[in-house]
Amino acid sequence: MMTLAEVRAFLDREFPQIAANARYTVEEVLPRGARLRAAYHESQIRPGGTISGPTMMALADLSLYVTVLAAIGPVALAVTTNLNINFLRRPAPRDLISESRLLKLGNRLAVGEVTIFSEGEEEPVAHVTGTYSLPPR
Amino acid sequence: MMTLAEVRAFLDREFPQIAANARYTVEEVLPRGARLRAAYHESQIRPGGTISGPTMMALADLSLYVTVLAAIGPVALAVTTNLNINFLRRPAPRDLISESRLLKLGNRLAVGEVTIFSEGEEEPVAHVTGTYSLPPR
Amino acid sequence: MMTLAEVRAFLDREFPQIAANARYTVEEVLPRGARLRAAYHESQIRPGGTISGPTMMALADLSLYVTVLAAIGPVALAVTTNLNINFLRRPAPRDLISESRLLKLGNRLAVGEVTIFSEGEEEPVAHVTGTYSLPPR
Amino acid sequence: MMTLAEVRAFLDREFPQIAANARYTVEEVLPRGARLRAAYHESQIRPGGTISGPTMMALADLSLYVTVLAAIGPVALAVTTNLNINFLRRPAPRDLISESRLLKLGNRLAVGEVTIFSEGEEEPVAHVTGTYSLPPR
Numbered sequence: 001m002m003t004l005a006e007v008r009a010f011l012d013r014e015f016p017q018i019a020a021n022a023r024y025t026v027e028e029v030l031p032r033g034a035r036l037r038a039a040y041h042e043s044q045i046r047p048g049g050t051i052s053g054p055t056m057m058a059l060a061d062l063s064l065y066v067t068v069l070a071a072i073g074p075v076a077l078a079v080t081t082n083l084n085i086n087f088l089r090r091p092a093p094r095d096l097i098s099e100s101r102l103l104k105l106g107n108r109l110a111v112g113e114v115t116i117f118s119e120g121e122e123e124p125v126a127h128v129t130g131t132y133s134l135p136p137r
Numbered sequence: 138m139m140t141l142a143e144v145r146a147f148l149d150r151e152f153p154q155i156a157a158n159a160r161y162t163v164e165e166v167l168p169r170g171a172r173l174r175a176a177y178h179e180s181q182i183r184p185g186g187t188i189s190g191p192t193m194m195a196l197a198d199l200s201l202y203v204t205v206l207a208a209i210g211p212v213a214l215a216v217t218t219n220l221n222i223n224f225l226r227r228p229a230p231r232d233l234i235s236e237s238r239l240l241k242l243g244n245r246l247a248v249g250e251v252t253i254f255s256e257g258e259e260e261p262v263a264h265v266t267g268t269y270s271l272p273p274r
Numbered sequence: 275m276m277t278l279a280e281v282r283a284f285l286d287r288e289f290p291q292i293a294a295n296a297r298y299t300v301e302e303v304l305p306r307g308a309r310l311r312a313a314y315h316e317s318q319i320r321p322g323g324t325i326s327g328p329t330m331m332a333l334a335d336l337s338l339y340v341t342v343l344a345a346i347g348p349v350a351l352a353v354t355t356n357l358n359i360n361f362l363r364r365p366a367p368r369d370l371i372s373e374s375r376l377l378k379l380g381n382r383l384a385v386g387e388v389t390i391f392s393e394g395e396e397e398p399v400a401h402v403t404g405t406y407s408l409p410p411r
Numbered sequence: 412m413m414t415l416a417e418v419r420a421f422l423d424r425e426f427p428q429i430a431a432n433a434r435y436t437v438e439e440v441l442p443r444g445a446r447l448r449a450a451y452h453e454s455q456i457r458p459g460g461t462i463s464g465p466t467m468m469a470l471a472d473l474s475l476y477v478t479v480l481a482a483i484g485p486v487a488l489a490v491t492t493n494l495n496i497n498f499l500r501r502p503a504p505r506d507l508i509s510e511s512r513l514l515k516l517g518n519r520l521a522v523g524e525v526t527i528f529s530e531g532e533e534e535p536v537a538h539v540t541g542t543y544s545l546p547p548r
Contacts, residue, residue, distance in 0.1 A: 017180050043154050053217050054195035061190050080190050081520060082493050082542060084221040084358045086385050086403055088378040103401050104362040108519060108544065109492060111360050113387075113401065127377050127387065129360055129403060131493060131542070133519065218383060219356050219405060221495045223522050223540055225515040240538050241499040245382060245407065246355060248497050250524075250538065264514050264524065266497055266540060268356060268405070270382065291454050317428050327472050327491050332465035354464050358495040 002070045004029045010074045011066070024059065026066055033101035034067045037119075040095050050090040057085055060114045060128035063098040068110045068132050071102060078110065078132040091125040092118045108134055139207045141166045147211045148203070161196065163203055170238035171204045174256075177232050187227040194222055197251045197265035200235040205247045205269050208239060215247065215269040228262040229255045245271055276344045278303045284348045285340070298333065300340055307375035308341045311393075314369050324364040331359055334388045334402035337372040342384045342406050345376060352384065352406040365399040366392045382408055413481045415440045421485045422477070435470065437477055444512035445478045448530075451506050461501040468496055471525045471539035474509040479521045479543050482513060489521065489543040502536040503529045519545055 002010070007029050012019045028035040038059045045051065061080055068078045100114040109131055116126040139147070144166055149156045165172040173196060181192045198217055205215045237251040251265040276284070281303050286293045302309040310333060318329040335354060342352045374388040383405055390400040413421070418440055423430045439446040447470060455466040472491055479489045511525040520542055527537040 017182070045154070053198050053220070054191060057194040057198075057220070058191035061194075079227075080224055082221070082223050083190070083194070084219070084403065084495060086219050086377065086405065087217050088385055090216075103360065103398060111362060111401070124377060127385070127403060129358065129401060131360065221358060221540065223514065223542065225522060240497065240535060248499060248538070261514060264522070264540065266495065266538060268497065291456070319428070327494070328465060328469035331468040331472075331494070335464050335468075353501075354498055356495070356497050357464070357468070358493070360493050361491055364490075 001031060002029065002073060006074070007066055007070050010069065018062070024062055029066070029070045032067070032071060032105070033099070034063060034070060036063045036066065036098045038096040038098070040093060045093060051093065051096065053087060056087070056091070056096065056116055056126045057083070059096055059098050059116060060085060060126070061130065063100040063114045064112045064128070064130040064132065067100045067102055067112050068134070071105055071110070072134060072137065078134050080130060081109075081133050082131040083128060084130070085126055085128045087126050089123060089125045092121070095119040096125070103129075106134075107137075110134055138168060139166065139210060143211070144203055144207055147206065155199070161199055166203070166207045169204070169208060169242070170236065171200055171207060173200045173203065173235045175233040175235070177230060182230060188230065188233065190224060193224070193228070193233065193253055193263045194220070196233055196235050196253060197222060197263070198267065200237040200251045201249045201265070201267040201269065204237045204239055204249050205271070208242055208247070209271060209274065215271050217267060218270050219268040220265060221267070222263055222265045224263050226260060226262045229258070232256040233262070243271075244274075247271055275305060276303065276347060280348070281340055281344055284343065292336070298336055303340070303344045306341070306345060306379070307373065308337055308344060310337045310340065310372045312370040312372070314367060319367060325367065325370065327361060330361070330365070330370065330390055330400045331357070333370055333372050333390060334359060334400070335404065337374040337388045338386045338402070338404040338406065341374045341376055341386050342408070345379055345384070346408060346411065352408050354404060355383075355407050356405040357402060358404070359400055359402045361400050363397060363399045366395070369393040370399070377403075380408075381411075384408055412442060413440065413484060417485070418477055418481055421480065429473070435473055440477070440481045443478070443482060443516070444510065445474055445481060447474045447477065447509045449507040449509070451504060456504060462504065462507065464498060467498070467502070467507065467527055467537045468494070470507055470509050470527060471496060471537070472541065474511040474525045475523045475539070475541040475543065478511045478513055478523050479545070482516055482521070483545060483548065489545050491541060492544050493542040494539060495541070496537055496539045498537050500534060500536045503532070506530040507536070514540075517545075518548075521545055
């Protein structure tokens with residue numbers, strides 16, 4: 001399993017675009033899970049003062065990618081094959097927190113789920129499941 | 138039904154952030170469908186030279202939103218409640234084209250599907266279904 | 275909230291076909307969740323000795339329906355609008371147990387998730403999210 | 412590619428439970444698609460005179476399975492990994508017709524979509540996408 005520092009270093013090296021916009025932070029890596037933060041920025045705002053759906057979809061995809069990466073190591077790339085998102089409540093104009101966990105880590109596929117919260121709120125704003133195709137190990 | 142010019146004017150007015158980055162263009166509006174283009178930009182690139190998943194998710198969400206909007210008119214906001222995306226092939230570093238159509242336009246919910254292509258290719262790179270909660274009309 | 279006895283009586287009355295085949299049992303009703311059992315029967319078996327996908331889909335749909343019903347009461351019918359299932363492992367030829375919980379209970383839509391296990395196993399065999407359109411209350 | 416007669420013979424041999432209840436018929440096999448029929452039976456009826464969701468889910472899963480099978484041949488088993496269904500309209504108490512097609516046929520995964528109709532109706536009652544894990548060929 002990769003440590004938090006190893007995951008951060010890998011993302012900085014392999015996804016410089018993500019690092020460049022400084023929006024997403026991996027806050028914790030667990031044996032089969034992760035917690036990330038998406039910093040609030042007014043460019044994400046949509047009519048009604050809420051945060052855009054694509055902002056949440058991007059956070060969910062990165063969260064699951066990090067969760068899979070931490071579990072299988074930095075050997076090669078996992079590819080998203082399916083992502084299903086349910087938007088539950090309009091997020092407040094604040095940071096988003098994602099909590100992800102693996103439901104399955106197979107030889108060829110990994111499946112996980114992500115719950116996204118507005119920081120400081122108990123009820124989730126979105127729930128996501130995703131599937132990743134794994135390279136031969 | 139809204140015309141192409143009306144849809145474009147509505148988006149420019151209500152979603153200035155989208156207009157500002159000049160990435161997405163609504164190319165055609167049909168009775169129950171739409172075609173959009175997402176201009177290629179190197180910030181969307183991921184390892185292996187492919188376009189990021191969130192770029193395709195954002196295009197799909199906007200495509201379905203435009204399709205619903207054109208069908209119900211600019212009265213009020215439709216809200217995405219569910220989006221399911223299957224990533225089919227790695228897109229080339231080129232513009233993406235989306236073709237969307239409504240599967241259902243009910244009183245409370247609209248459901249549609251989107252197929253996304255790399256410009257000039259026949260095989261789709263992603264397929265999306267989405268559900269939108271409609272305001273009382 | 276409905277009690278376990280009230281939920282069972284409602285299902286027996288409204289869904290006599292389900293009661294007739296005696297396959298599904300509601301075992302527990304929680305404030306925002308439920309646990310059901312699908313009795314093993316050899317007609318569900320598929321090549322390789324595993325239980326069919328539709329058996330798990332039917333269990334998930336009933337589980338979410340019961341969970342919504344217990345939360346909103348027996349006033350009227352909730353209708354499934356979306357169901358997304360990830361098959362995680364081949365279930366053993368044994369009873370299936372479902373554990374469901376609500377992610378959102380809104381005025382118009384309820385969203386929930388279900389995890390399905392082979393009895394006695396720790397790793398889930400399937401994970402489901404579903405959306406239900408609620409009648410005006 | 413398998414012919415209609417070959418597909419039917421394969422299903423009769425490998426899925427005797429399906430053949431036994433005589434509910435599903437494969438009506439046509441196309442290069443990357445199929446059309447199936449689910450015969451109406453009163454055991455499928457739910458309150459309000461509509462056909463149950465699991466009946467449609469089972470039809471969709473079998474339709475995609477047949478579509479994959481016809482394309483890769485009867486060598487070994489494809490396994491459903493994800494199925495997403497949107498219920499669009501309440502089906503009438505009549506036969507259901509499914510029309511499926513492949514969106515992708517890769518080395519490891521096949522993805523397809525299914526549209527389900529009440530016989531004689533133009534508007535679909537359900538739309539499904541599904542992913543199948545393919546055995547090494």
